[in-house]
Amino acid sequence: MIELRDLHKRFGEQVVLDGVDFTVMEGETVALLGESGTGKSVLLKHINGLLHPDVGDIVVDGKHVPSLKRRELSELRSSIGYVFQNGALFDSMNVFENIRFGLSDMDLYNSVDYCRDRVPECLRLVNLEPDVAKKLPAELSGGMRKRVGVARAIAGQPKYLLYDEPTSGLDPLNADIIDNLVTHLAEELGVTSVMVTHDVRGAFRVADRIALLTNGKIALQGTQKEFLESDDEHVKAFLERDFEDTSYAA
Ligand SMILES: Nc1ncnc2c1ncn2[C@@H]1O[C@H](COP(=O)(O)OP(=O)(O)OP(=O)(O)O)[C@@H](O)[C@H]1O
Numbered sequence: 001m002i003e004l005r006d007l008h009k010r011f012g013e014q015v016v017l018d019g020v021d022f023t024v025m026e027g028e029t030v031a032l033l034g035e036s037g038t039g040k041s042v043l044l045k046h047i048n049g050l051l052h053p054d055v056g057d058i059v060v061d062g063k064h065v066p067s068l069k070r071r072e073l074s075e076l077r078s079s080i081g082y083v084f085q086n087g088a089l090f091d092s093m094n095v096f097e098n099i100r101f102g103l104s105d106m107d108l109y110n111s112v113d114y115c116r117d118r119v120p121e122c123l124r125l126v127n128l129e130p131d132v133a134k135k136l137p138a139e140l141s142g143g144m145r146k147r148v149g150v151a152r153a154i155a156g157q158p159k160y161l162l163y164d165e166p167t168s169g170l171d172p173l174n175a176d177i178i179d180n181l182v183t184h185l186a187e188e189l190g191v192t193s194v195m196v197t198h199d200v201r202g203a204f205r206v207a208d209r210i211a212l213l214t215n216g217k218i219a220l221q222g223t224q225k226e227f228l229e230s231d232d233e234h235v236k237a238f239l240e241r242d243f244e245d246t247s248y249a250a
């Protein structure tokens, strides 16, 4: 379970998170929606301790993330797969090495036999052919690069998966492929997931529950039905804006 309690974070004078409460139950997939610049990535980075809160607590798997010692934090991080917003693949390494890099257990990382099995298995899980392993990131399409980013995140068999905008910049067809992948991984691996997105359509397709971040707070966290029936002005404005956006009309 992931729990954010009354989380506050500012950078200098800029208040980004202003009392965020957010929960993800075991096995659940929660989509986190919000306009660009509202602090979605900042929120996600608190879950695996990449950022430290000014006020508030983050509890993951019963552990209080802000008070973990370095070693405990790296242990926790090995149970959290993180799909970075920009992909964060190493351009000079081929796909095999990029996925292998997702193994935080050094014994497994250094085991040639293990990696020879595990890398193709991760490629299979994200619907890529085994021979993709030999390619460099520059030789892949945008959608394939996103999938390699997911393959790296799942390499260490994490209990939690955090996706930061896995479908941004993709055409609707490739976005659907990634959305299906998120669902498939939740079902096949039983992982607990948070998917940051500004795509309402994708969020509705994939998530058990949805949360909307506005003005540093979660305006609503609930089911699709609760979203559509909500009287909250932020929720209504966000949904209206989205359904007017023709990019989702296809
Ligand atoms: N390390 C940092 N130092 C200073 N300011 C930061 C830092 N990280 C984020 N910010 C600021 O916090 C705000 C929220 O950023 P964040 O990246 O979380 O937005 P976002 O909701 O993920 O947006 P997008 O949808 O465009 O990815 C922005 O104004 C950003 O400039």
Ligand SMILES: [Mg+2]
Pocket (backbone or CB within 6 Å): 040, 041, 042, 085, 164, 165
């Ligand atoms: Mg972001």
